Amino acid sequence: MKNKPWNPYLAGALVGIVLVLSVIIAGQYLGASTTFARGASVIEKALGIDYSKFEYFTTSKGKYGPGSLPNWQLLYVIGIAIGAFIAARLSGTFKINAVPEMWKKKFGSNPVKRGVVAFAGGAIGLIGARLAGGCPTGHGLSGVSQLAVSGFLALAFFVIGAAITARFLYRDGRK
Amino acid sequence: MTLIYGLITGILFGFILQRAGILTYEKQVGALRLIDMTVFKLMLSAIIVGSIGIYLFNDLGVIKLSLKATSIGAQVIGGLIFGVGWALLGYCPGISAGALGEGHIDALWGIIGMLFGGAVYAMIYPFMKKYIISIGSYGKISIPQLLELNHWVVIIIFTILMLILFRFFEKKGL
Numbered sequence: 122m123k124n125k126p127w128n129p130y131l132a133g134a135l136v137g138i139v140l141v142l143s144v145i146i147a148g149q150y151l152g153a154s155t156t157f158a159r160g161a162s163v164i165e166k167a168l169g170i171d172y173s174k175f176e177y178f179t180t181s182k183g184k185y186g187p188g189s190l191p192n193w194q195l196l197y198v199i200g201i202a203i204g205a206f207i208a209a210r211l212s213g214t215f216k217i218n219a220v221p222e223m224w225k226k227k228f229g230s231n232p233v234k235r236g237v238v239a240f241a242g243g244a245i246g247l248i249g250a251r252l253a254g255g256c257p258t259g260h261g262l263s264g265v266s267q268l269a270v271s272g273f274l275a276l277a278f279f280v281i282g283a284a285i286t287a288r289f290l291y292r293d294g295r296k
Numbered sequence: 297m298t299l300i301y302g303l304i305t306g307i308l309f310g311f312i313l314q315r316a317g318i319l320t321y322e323k324q325v326g327a328l329r330l331i332d333m334t335v336f337k338l339m340l341s342a343i344i345v346g347s348i349g350i351y352l353f354n355d356l357g358v359i360k361l362s363l364k365a366t367s368i369g370a371q372v373i374g375g376l377i378f379g380v381g382w383a384l385l386g387y388c389p390g391i392s393a394g395a396l397g398e399g400h401i402d403a404l405w406g407i408i409g410m411l412f413g414g415a416v417y418a419m420i421y422p423f424m425k426k427y428i429i430s431i432g433s434y435g436k437i438s439i440p441q442l443l444e445l446n447h448w449v450v451i452i453i454f455t456i457l458m459l460i461l462f463r464f465f466e467k468k469g470l
Contacts, residue, residue, distance in 0.1 A: 126317035133338035137345025147301035153390035161414030177421035193302035200306020205397030208314035219401040221321030236405040243409025246381025251417040253374030258390040266346030268439045269363045274371040282379020287328035
């Protein structure tokens, strides 16, 4: 397999086809963020924390509680990692890397610093995604494809929030 | 069987995104810094094909729509909060799984952070439900319903706008 990246428009069209086939065959729209909320309830249960005191994990027949896993979406998220791993190995682009190059140029190569910010970003991002009701996959791809008002609104504000933050982080120009 | 479909769908999705080269921090944050539009080109192309396919098969009665409820409070405030996290981490939730598969260890810290965020959200959910999600809550509405237009008119207009945007990206070499 050649190392050259696929054309983004064609790759996007393929992703669109995967979405439509998933809805036709499995009745599932693509989404990812609820898996992390559900995962949190599974971890709380394993740690012996009484998750039932949290309405979020117990309402709608425990939609987000520990009993909701494993489900389609958990396997989908795991599949993304496997698919990416296979493609990276086949194309020779797999590389263990703790600090991205762009980050290094601006913030240095300390993996702990990067790890702390990545952790904080993940936590803030998931709180926002659950409040918004989805992530760029659930709201952006699946929601906007259905022409949902919620999808357009969420995607627009995801990008606005992220573009302002990225601008602030890299405000001294493109180093 | 549902689980197997999930796994296969994920593998296809991860494979395509890896080969398109968008699972890196550089591509994600490059898009957010508005210096490399690859991620948006891919996402918006997927939405064009997805919208045509979904409404075609919905018209044929093969599938059902599954709209998420619109709440201006939730999507504006939640959207902005998500955006802050997305730019700090450099990967969105689905992408972080793919980035880890490609070897980016920082994505794993992000995933652990997301699990923590999920636990925090469960704690603050009653507050959010009462004060944020209730702002401008309109239920499961679509753009065609809102504008009282046929969905194909909306899809055609959306597609034309996106093609103009793509042309702009290519002209500017973004």
